[in-house]
Amino acid sequence: MNKKSVTITDIAKRANVSKSTVSRVINNSTPVNPEKRDAVLAAMKELHFEPNIFARGLASGQSRTIGVMTQNIGSPFYDAISQGILTSLATTDYSPIFADGRWRAETGIAAAETLLGRMVDGLIVVGSRLPEDELDELKDRVPTLIVGREIDGWENLCLFLDNERAGYEATKLLIGLGHKQIVHISGIEDHQDAIRRKAGYRRALEEAGLPVDPELICDGEFDGDSGVNAIENLLNKGIKFTAVFAANDMTALGARLALYRRGIRVPEDVSIVGFDDQAESAFFTPPLTTVKQPANEMGVAAAVAMIKLIADEEYKLPNLESKVVVRESTMARD
Structure with a gap:
């Protein structure tokens, strides 16, 4: 048949x-x-019968799907969160549907509308630069959780890390190694993570009694080009530094390349700290000291919480923390 x-x-x-x-x-x-x-x-x-999931959804009032709108498919951090969501949902009768919001707010709105058009039972927003009023609207239409971003008034609906503390710990590590002239290559100017990591950098310097030198703070875009351009500009201007704290690992890799091209050794001449601990970081030359974020765990926790939120059951989002992973790209300054 x-x-x-x-x-x-x-x-x-x-x-x-x-x-x-x-x-x-x-x-x-x-x-x-x-x-x-x-x-x-x-x-x-x-009879080789396969239930029609969409038809079952119409009958039950649920599609058994969860929309996942990620800020940037291809980003190691956001992809690791998505993998956690996939892993968690694999043990349930829910399936994820992914949409890429990219960096721009208007793209994120279109991605969200696409997912809602698929009649998802819930929405997990990973990162995203959607304005808060747009997110409030989404929350009114479908159960919604935010991962990787903090929003006032969304208590127990946001799963995020303390990026200010993480930036502080990364900079404090370098200070503890004897570095006083520390470059910070930041992320996107108005991105919440970038703002808070920079604030942590500043706090660590101020706490140590070191000046916050505007010339050592370079604007970036969370990419390799940002690292290359920042280091090239600093060297061309003759600005002295002994360490770099990059807003993410890709920026750190770009910084490493620029130093290599100038014959500057890492870590003998300049130490580098990245952020994210993407899989390739342990295989940089030299292996990269970086801030590890529990991205996979964040995805798992978000999926578990979303299923409970859809079912109107009690849940509590966990307090997850980052940690500095020390490798060979940093060393003590004489």
Whole structure:
């Protein structure tokens, strides 16, 4: 029998049960006698029957899908969060649908509308630069969680890390190694993570009694070009420094390349600290000291919480923390 033509009636006949029993088994709505359930499942297998998820959604009022709008597919950090979501949902009867919001707010709005058009039961927003009023609207339309961003008034709906503390710890490590002239290559100017990491850098310097030199703070875009351009500009101006704290690992890699081209050794002449601990960081030359974010764990926790939020059950988002992973790109200053 062609599996596309198999109906509940066919399964009921094969299993010798009523159509309502077949429906209850397929939708897992109410308890069914174990023998009858086994008979229905056996009939479904014999007839190669695959339940129509969309049809089940119409019947139950749920699509059994969760929309995931990520800020940038291809970003190691956001992709690791998405992997955590995938891993967590794999053990449930929910499936994720992904959309890429990129950096611009208008793109994020279009991505969100695409997901809502698929009748998702919930929405996980990873990062995103959507304005807060737009996010408030989404929350009014569908259960929504934010990962990697803090928003006032979204208590227990935001899962984020303390980026200010992380920036502070990264800079403090360099200060503890004896560095006093520390460059910071920041991320996107108005990005919450970039702002807070820079604030942590400044706090560590001020706490140590070191000046915050504007010439050592370079604007960046969370990419390799930012690292290359920042180091080139500093060297061309003759500005002295012994360490670099980059806003992310890609920026750190760009900085490393620029130093290599000038014959400046890492870490003998200049130490470098990155941020994110992307998979390749341990294989940089030399291996990169960086701030590790529990991105996968964030994705897992968000998926678990979303299922409970959809079911209107109690949940609590965990307090996850970053940590500095020390490798060979940093060393003590004589």
